[in-house]
Amino acid sequence: MPAGQAITVLLADDQALVRSGFKMLLDAEADITVVGEAATGAEAVTLARAHRPHVVLMDIRMPVLDGIDATRQIATTRGLQTVRILILTTYDTDAYVYDALAAGASGFLLKDAGPAELLHAIRVIAAGDALLAPRITRRLIAQFTAARTAHYTAEHRLAVLTHREREVLALVGQGLSNDEIAATLTLSSATARTHVSRAMVKLGARDRAQLVVIAYQTGLVTPGPLP
Secondary structure: OOOOOOEEEEEEOOOHHHHHHHHHHHHOOOOEEEEEEEOOHHHHHHHHHHHOOOEEEEEOOOOOOOHHHHHHHHHOOOOOOOOEEEEEEOOOOOOOHHHHHHHOOOEEEEOOOOHHHHHHHHHHHHOOOOEOOOHHHHHHHHHHHHOOHHHOOHHHHHOOOOHHHHHHHHHHHOOOOHHHHHHHHOOOHHHHHHHHHHHHHHHOOOOHHHHHHHHHHOOOOOOOOOO
């Protein structure tokens, strides 16, 4: 996203009060503009096509079309490749986080997150990064991929990567940033970023979040005991 450009956000939640609260918070920020509100997943898809926002703040549980299917439709629509989707979830009840990431979401946030966390998440997603660093994200990804890892054949999928790209993919899967990867492998940040980008292209990953999913699916990163 060009520097200095306002971040455009589409709100998708079936509760009007929730949308209103988010809108008031976001409109108070000089660098964020709300361009639309959707009460259903279907409306979210329609408005995403109309406005092409930088970020869609997407609830999972919505009528007509749920947030996961809406995410999948947006992620696979031509012309919406740059739209980033931030899923809102409740850790204790939403068992769909993995599916949302696999569908094309760039990250997710707990619904009880504070205003500062929400604003930070939107800015991180808009900048093209995935919201994967927080410990809670690794917990959820580990939990929801644990039962699926056995269904994928690692070597077939990873054969397109070089040895270095595999190393980088494993570190991305552990939630490391490009700078942290560079420090771990004694590379420059630019080189680490290049390896991440090449891995994304070779694996057909939409963004960094997709690389994390692939790292778990293929067993490069294995879910450990949840803290």
